[in-house]
Every structure is written in structure tokens, then in C-alpha cells.
Amino acid sequence: MMKLYGYFRSSASYRVRLALNLKGLDYEQTSVHLVKNGGEQLAPAFRALNPDALVPVLQDELDGEAATLTQSMAIIEYLDEVYPDVALLPAQAIDRAYVRSLALSIACEIHPVNNLRVLKYLSATLQVTDEQKNAWYRHWCETGLAILEQKLATDKRTGRFCFGDTPGFADCFLVPQIYNAQRFKCDLSGMPTLMRINQACIEHPAFIKAAPANQPDAE
Amino acid sequence: MMKLYGYFRSSASYRVRLALNLKGLDYEQTSVHLVKNGGEQLAPAFRALNPDALVPVLQDELDGEAATLTQSMAIIEYLDEVYPDVALLPAQAIDRAYVRSLALSIACEIHPVNNLRVLKYLSATLQVTDEQKNAWYRHWCETGLAILEQKLATDKRTGRFCFGDTPGFADCFLVPQIYNAQRFKCDLSGMPTLMRINQACIEHPAFIKAAPANQPDAE
Numbered sequence: 001m002m003k004l005y006g007y008f009r010s011s012a013s014y015r016v017r018l019a020l021n022l023k024g025l026d027y028e029q030t031s032v033h034l035v036k037n038g039g040e041q042l043a044p045a046f047r048a049l050n051p052d053a054l055v056p057v058l059q060d061e062l063d064g065e066a067a068t069l070t071q072s073m074a075i076i077e078y079l080d081e082v083y084p085d086v087a088l089l090p091a092q093a094i095d096r097a098y099v100r101s102l103a104l105s106i107a108c109e110i111h112p113v114n115n116l117r118v119l120k121y122l123s124a125t126l127q128v129t130d131e132q133k134n135a136w137y138r139h140w141c142e143t144g145l146a147i148l149e150q151k152l153a154t155d156k157r158t159g160r161f162c163f164g165d166t167p168g169f170a171d172c173f174l175v176p177q178i179y180n181a182q183r184f185k186c187d188l189s190g191m192p193t194l195m196r197i198n199q200a201c202i203e204h205p206a207f208i209k210a211a212p213a214n215q216p217d218a219e
Numbered sequence: 220m221m222k223l224y225g226y227f228r229s230s231a232s233y234r235v236r237l238a239l240n241l242k243g244l245d246y247e248q249t250s251v252h253l254v255k256n257g258g259e260q261l262a263p264a265f266r267a268l269n270p271d272a273l274v275p276v277l278q279d280e281l282d283g284e285a286a287t288l289t290q291s292m293a294i295i296e297y298l299d300e301v302y303p304d305v306a307l308l309p310a311q312a313i314d315r316a317y318v319r320s321l322a323l324s325i326a327c328e329i330h331p332v333n334n335l336r337v338l339k340y341l342s343a344t345l346q347v348t349d350e351q352k353n354a355w356y357r358h359w360c361e362t363g364l365a366i367l368e369q370k371l372a373t374d375k376r377t378g379r380f381c382f383g384d385t386p387g388f389a390d391c392f393l394v395p396q397i398y399n400a401q402r403f404k405c406d407l408s409g410m411p412t413l414m415r416i417n418q419a420c421i422e423h424p425a426f427i428k429a430a431p432a433n434q435p436d437a438e
Contacts, residue, residue, distance in 0.1 A: 051366050052324060067313045071327070074319035081312045093300045094286045100293035105271060107323075108290070112331040121358070126347055139340070147270050 002027040005049065005057040007034050008215035011111060011176035012072040013056040017215075018172040019076040021206035023086045027058075031217035034116060073107055076172060088169040098155075099163050102148065102170040106177045110144035114180070134184065141186045145177070149191040158193065160200050167204055175201045179212065221246040224268065224276040226253050226260075227434035230330060230395035231291040232275040236434075237391040238295040240425035242305045246277075250436035253335060292326055295391060307388040317374075318382050321367065321389040325396045329363035333399070353403065360405045364396070368410040377412065379419050386423055394420045398431065 004020070004027045006013030020027050032055050033040045040046060041053045050057045050070050058069045062082060069075045080088045089096045112118070114137050122128045122136060152158045162170035178198045181188060188195060201207045212218060223239070223246045225232030239246050251274050252259045259265060260272045269276045269289050277288045281301060288294045299307045308315045331337070333356050341347045341355060371377045381389035397417045400407060407414060420426045431437060 051369050052328065053366075054328075062313055065313065067316070069313075069316045069320065071320040071323040073327075074316045074323055077319055078312055078316035081315065093297055094281055094284065094288075096300065097286070097288045097293045097297035100296055101288065101290040104290040104293055104326075108292075108327055108331050109271070109273075112327050113337055118332055121355070122345075125358075126341075126345065126351060126355075128345055132345060136340070136345075139344075147272075150270050 003030060003059040004028070005030045005032050005046070005059075006055045007032055008212045008218045010034060010055050011180050012054070014176035014179070014210060014212060015072045015172045016056045016058060016075050017210035018175065018207060019079050019088060019169075021209050022088060022167060022172070023079060023083050025079070025083060029216060031215075033217070073103065076169065080169070088172065090163055090168070095157065095163065098157065099168065099170050102151065102162055103173040105144065105148055105151075106173040110141055110177060111180075113140045114184075137184045138186045141177070141181045141184065142188075145181060145186070145188065145191055145194060148174075149194050152197065153193040158197075161197055167201060167206070171197065171201050174198065175207060222249060222278040223247070224249045224251050224265070224278075225274045225434075226251055227431045227437045229253060229274050230399050231273070233395035233398070233429060233431060234291045234391045235275045235277060235294050236429035237394065237426060238298050238307060238388075240428050241307060241386060241391070242298060242302050244298070244302060248435060250434075252436070292322065295388065299388070307391065309382055309387070314376065314382065317376065318387065318389050321370065321381055322392040324363065324367055324370075325392040329359055329396060330399075332359045333403075356403045357405045360396070360400050360403065361407075364400060364405070364407065364410055364413060367393075368413050371416070372412040377416075380416055386420055386425070390416065390420050393417065394426060 002025065004016060006016065006029060032046055034055070037043070041055060047053050049068060052070060054070070056072055056075065058075045060067045060069065069078055076088065090099055119133055119137070122133050152162060157163055159165040161167045162174060174194065175198055178194065202211070208214065221244065223235060225235065225248060251265060253274070260274060266272055268287060271289055273289070275291055275294065277294045279286045279288065288297055295307065309318055338352055338356070341352050371381060376382050378384040380386045381393060393413065394417055397413065421430070427433065
């Protein structure tokens with residue numbers, strides 16, 4: 001069985017749980033607590049598994065070969081290639097590029113700038129106040145999501161979900177980012193399309209099963 | 220012919236030029252100056268093309284349909300799907316996931332945190348000194364590249380290039396990041412594997428043609 005190293009509140013782990021659940025794949029979870037014990041992702045045992053010291057890590061066995069996979073987007077692309085029965089990416093190249101660009105606009109433009117270690121650097125090294133740190137978080141999150149709203153509100157391919165009426169690749173990135181945005185009290189009032197899609201997602205069984213609150217390590 | 224909107228020094232544009240050149244594809248370039256005129260990427264005409272206000276944008280025509288593509292990684296995946304003659308990703312799923320994870324460790328963990336608009340926010344809003352801003356840049360760049368060095372130095376799949384002896388997907392991300400690292404005077408002395416691969420790349424015709432200094436808008 002596949003083994004997922006993650007953390008209930010890590011949005012990159014959440015993305016991979018969503019992809020696994022949408023595909024109906026079974027997996028065991030191992031919790032890597034990002035805060036306790038000075039951050040379990042920084043421990044030598046975990047670094048041996050992933051030198052990046054980041055969750056998630058997925059272990060799979062393919063044709064008798066053990067694979068240790070890192071980086072949520074690379075993992076989801078892998079799952080879509082190896083377990084194609086429920087496809088997360090669309091069939092046509094132009095659409096695939098579009099959906100990947102939606103996901104990357106979250107994975108590259110919003111999430112990394114607000115990652116735990118970046119927020120820590122702001123506090124510890126640059127000694128910004130909590131207020132400044134929270135304003136930083138909201139700035140990147142609200143700016144990035146506002147652009148995504150504009151795209152999804154105007155693109156004909158938007159349906160009940162980010163692409164058409166079936167949950168897929170981009171939804172696996174959107175929902176964890178909205179979860180984070182709400183945790184940090186971002187202003188999402190001007191984003192009706194994102195909120196409508198998010199609502200459709202969180203009512204779906206695969207998304208319910210992947211929700212942070214429903215994980216074994218939830219606090 | 221394909222049309223690439225980019226900027227000579229933008230590392231995301233540089234990645235796409237590399238992919239196009241490695242595949243031997245023809246393209247016209249339009250320069251979007253990221254600094255002049257308050258940043259041409261922020262002008263309404265460019266935002267109409269890409270609401271993200273980011274370069275690169277690639278325009279292609281596929282089966283008679285015009286496509287406007289954004290996000291460098293999505294563009295490179297598209298090129299690899301539509302113009303597969305020179306493959307940038309390996310054939311096997313596990314290797315593809317590995318190579319994508321190398322690229323993402325640059326595209327997600329290093330580059331976004333040091334993007335122009337983030338550096339601007341540090342200076343303008345958080346009023347950090349130039350010294351603090353440069354230390355920030357070097358911190359994320361050096362930390363991220365050191366991890367990549369460790370991976371590439373120990374993985375059996377590393378060859379003359381990031382994956383084997385043919386330049387590919389991960390090299391398109393590595394070389395622009397090394398270029399940036401050198402511009403910001405990062406300490407790369409403990410990274411012999413990265414520097415060796417970078418040297419092999421920059422001597423290759425596709426990389427020479429894509430180098431910032433060799434673009435029509437180079438300063």
C-alpha cells in the first residue's frame with residue numbers, strides 16, 4: 001500500500017490526499033508534525049527520506065521498484081500517469097496547460113511566499129511584528145486569489161469545478177489554499193466563483209475524507 | 220510561428236526559451252520590460268493577455284485553435300506533449316516524477332520567494348535595508364541550491380546533465396536559477412555538481428541561444 005508522510009494542516013499534503021482520494025487509491029498516513037519537537041520535518045530521519053525537509057512524501061511501489069516521491073505537484077502528475085482510471089488532468093494539451101497554470105498560480109505565486117519557514121524568517125530574522133506578518137500573508141493570498149477569481153469567472157471552461165463539472169487537478173490546489181486563506185482571515189468577499197467552487201468541492205466525499213479536521217493527526 | 224512574451228533577465232522566460240531551443244522550435248520574441256515604465260507587465264494591454272501580470276506568455280496555434288499559455292512549467296509540459304520529438308521529460312513515471320520534483324524544488328522553493336515583487340514588498344512595505352534584502356535573497360537561494368546539490372550529487376541518475384547525459388526538463392530550471400544566484404553573488408562554492416552541470420549546459424548551443432545576454436532586449 002502507498003504510504004503518505006504528511007501533516008493534517010500542510011496544504012501540500014492536503015493536495016496529495018485529495019488526488020489519492022479522487023482516484024480512490026488506498027494509502028497509509030504517517031504524521032510529520034511541522035511544529036512539535038522543533039519541527040519533525042527537520043529531524044535527520046525525515047531528512048534522509050526527503051532532503052528538502054518538506055512534506056508530503058509519497059512512497060509507492062511500481063513494477064517491483066520502490067519509489068520515494070516528493071513535491072506535491074510532481075506526486076499528483078505521477079498519480080495521474082500511473083493510475084489513470086480517474087483522470088485529474090483534461091485530455092487536450094491546451095486544456096492541460098491551462099489547468100496546470102491554474103494550479104501553478106497557487107503552487108508558485110501564493111503558497112511558497114507564505115510557507116511556514118518564510119513566515120518564521122520574517123519574524124525571527126527580519127523581526128517584523130505579528131501584524132506585519134499577517135498583512136504579508138493576506139497580501140499574497142488575496143492578490144493571488146483575486147487573479148484566479150478573474151480567470152475562473154471569465155473562462156468558458158469553468159464549471160461546477162475549476163475545469164468542467166468533475167473535480168480535478170486544479171481543485172486539488174484551490175481547496176487547500178482557500179482553507180489556508182480562511183485560517184488567516186483573508187478577505188474572500190470579492191471571490192464568488194472561487195467560493196462557489198470551494199463549496200462544491202468540500203461537499204464531495206473525496207474532499208471530506210481529505211479535510212485537515214478529518215486526519216488522524218488533527219488537533 | 221509561436222510568439223513568446225518575455226524579458227531577457229526573467230528566469231521563468233529563460234526556462235521557456237531553453238525548452239523551445241532544445242526542441243529546435245522557432246519563435247518570435249516580444250519584450251516586456253519588467254522595470255521600465257513602472258513595469259510593462261502591469262500595463263492593461265499585457266494584463267489582458269495574462270491577468271497574472273507575469274512573463275512568460277507563449278502564444279501557439281494548435282489544430283487551428285489559438286492558445287495563450289502562461290506559467291513556465293505549464294508551458295514546458297505543453298511543449299513536451301505537443302512537440303515530443305526531442306523529449307525533455309524521461310520516459311518512466313518514477314523518473315518523470317523525480318525530474319519534476321527537481322524542477323519544482325527550484326520553481327516553488329527558491330524562485331517565488333525571491334521574485335521581483337516580493338523583493339519590492341520587502342523594501343517598500345516592510346522597509347528592510349538593501350543589506351537585509353540581499354541576505355534574504357541569498358538565504359533562500361543558497362539553502363535551496365544546497366539541497367539540490369545534495370540530491371544531484373548522490374542520485375545515480377545524475378549524468379553530464381541533471382538527468383543522464385542529455386539536457387532536459389530540470390536543466391531548464393537549474394541554469395536560470397544559477398544565473399540569478401551569480402547575479403546576486405550567492406556563495407556556490409560548496410556546489411560542485413550544480414556548477415559542473417551548469418557549465419555543461421551553458422556550452423550547449425540551445426543554452427547559448429537562450430542566454431539573457433544574447434536576447435534582443437538585453438541591456
